[in-house]
Amino acid sequence: MISPLVLYTVSNRIATISLNRPEKRNAFNPELVSSLTAALLQASDDEEVKVIILKAEGNTFSAGADLEYLQQLQQNSHEDNVRDSENLKTLFTTIYYLPKVVIAQVEGHAIAGGCGLATVCDITFAIPEANFGYTEVKLGFVPAIVSCFLMRKTGETIAKKILLTGDLFSAEQALAYNLITYVTNKEEISQTVHDFALKLCNETSGNSLMVTKQLIGQTTNPALENALNLAVQINARVRESDDFKKGIAAFISKEKIKW
Numbered sequence: 001m002i003s004p005l006v007l008y009t010v011s012n013r014i015a016t017i018s019l020n021r022p023e024k025r026n027a028f029n030p031e032l033v034s035s036l037t038a039a040l041l042q043a044s045d046d047e048e049v050k051v052i053i054l055k056a057e058g059n060t061f062s063a064g065a066d067l068e069y070l071q072q073l074q075q076n077s078h079e080d081n082v083r084d085s086e087n088l089k090t091l092f093t094t095i096y097y098l099p100k101v102v103i104a105q106v107e108g109h110a111i112a113g114g115c116g117l118a119t120v121c122d123i124t125f126a127i128p129e130a131n132f133g134y135t136e137v138k139l140g141f142v143p144a145i146v147s148c149f150l151m152r153k154t155g156e157t158i159a160k161k162i163l164l165t166g167d168l169f170s171a172e173q174a175l176a177y178n179l180i181t182y183v184t185n186k187e188e189i190s191q192t193v194h195d196f197a198l199k200l201c202n203e204t205s206g207n208s209l210m211v212t213k214q215l216i217g218q219t220t221n222p223a224l225e226n227a228l229n230l231a232v233q234i235n236a237r238v239r240e241s242d243d244f245k246k247g248i249a250a251f252i253s254k255e256k257i258k259w
Contacts, residue, residue: 003031003035003038004020005019005020005021005031005032005035005036006018006019006020006032006035006036006038006039007020007057008039008042008043010043010046010048010049012198012201013048013049013050013051013201014049014050014051014052014053014194014197014198014201015043015046015049015051015052015053016052016053016055017036017039017040017043017052017053017054017055018054018055018056018057019032019036019055019056019057019061019062020056020057021057021058021066022056022057022058022059022060023058024063024066025058025059025060025062025063025066025109026056026057026058026060026061026062026063026114027062027063027064027065027066027067027069028062028064028065028066028069028088028113028114029065029066029068029069030069030084030087033087033088033091034087036091037087037090037091037094040052040091040094040095040098040102041094043098043100044098044099044100049100050100050200050201050206050209051100051101051103051197051200051201052098052100052101052102052103053103053104053105053193053194053197054095054102054103054104054105054117054121055104055105055106055107055193056106056107056108058108059107059108060108060109060114061104061106061107061108061109061110061114061117061118061130062110062111062113062114062117063109063111063112063114064111064112064113064114064115064135065112065113067251067252070248070251070252071248071252073239073248074245074248074249076239078236078237078240081235081236081237081239081240082232082233082236084236085144085145085231085232085233085235085236086232088113088145088235089145089228089231089232092116092117092120092145092146092149093228095117095120095121096120096149096217097214097217098213099210099213099214100206100209100210101122101123101200101209101213102121102122102123103121103122103123103124103125103193103196103197104117104118104121104123104124104125104126104180105125105189105190105193106118106124106125106126106127106130106171106180107126107127107130107186107189108127108129108130109130109131109132109168110126110130110131110132111131111132111133111134111135111168112133112134112135112136112143113146115132115133115134115146116134116143116145116146116149116150118132118174118179118180119146119149119150119153119179120146120149122213123181123182123196124179124180124181124182125180125181125182125183125184125189125192125193125196126171126174126175126180126182126183126184126189127171127183127184127185127186127189128170128171128172128183128185128186129171129186130170130171130174131168131169131170131171132168132169132170132171132173132174132179132180133162133166133167133168133169134146134147134150134162134163134166135166135168136163136166137163137164137165137166138166138247138257139244139247139248139251140238140241140243140244140245140246140247140248141238141239141244141247141248142234142235142238143163144231144232144234144235144238145228145231145232145235147159147163147231148224148227148228148231150162150163150179152220152221152224153177153178153179154177154178154179155178158177158178162177162179171183243259
């Protein structure tokens, strides 16, 4: 176990990593972000692991940042915000550049940063009842880091629709947007994901999986790292804006915002 917030098991060359904050809807805080990154790196280094499944305990895949974390952001210095944004960037790039295939098993809503996790994984399965969405603009925030990955999957037109409205959308819509890979019934998703991972383990070369993943990542957008570095700075700067402070204050007090 990496930490109480992240569960880690290995069986049949498959590492299963589970977000374990169901009482907080698996919302992000610094400890969860760092623990999840550590679990992914452990799986990367584990010679007994060939494929990784990323899932979550409870009824929500992840609701994004939690309230206590959002309140803390109000007190952060610019340096704190840059450091925190770098940690989030590290989590997403760890998944993206990991030499092993990462499969997301989404059995609940994936919102904001949680949607980012579903977006950045190599293969994503979701149940029909799961909703997705990048709601940051409704809170005076910007999904800067995850947008770098979203654009690569959906293209500019769909990315603008998703990011500028901040609206939630269904798993079927996420599939149509190329955000996820499969929609699978809740009763079947665990077995389906396990069978898919096991097939990769038994029928494909680990080295070929690694090189193919690297090839796709490096050839589709060689400027990704520059975009991510810019996104970190944007992420930090927007956190200092009046709109962000207004949006978070309203969100915490559960008041409707009139922008």
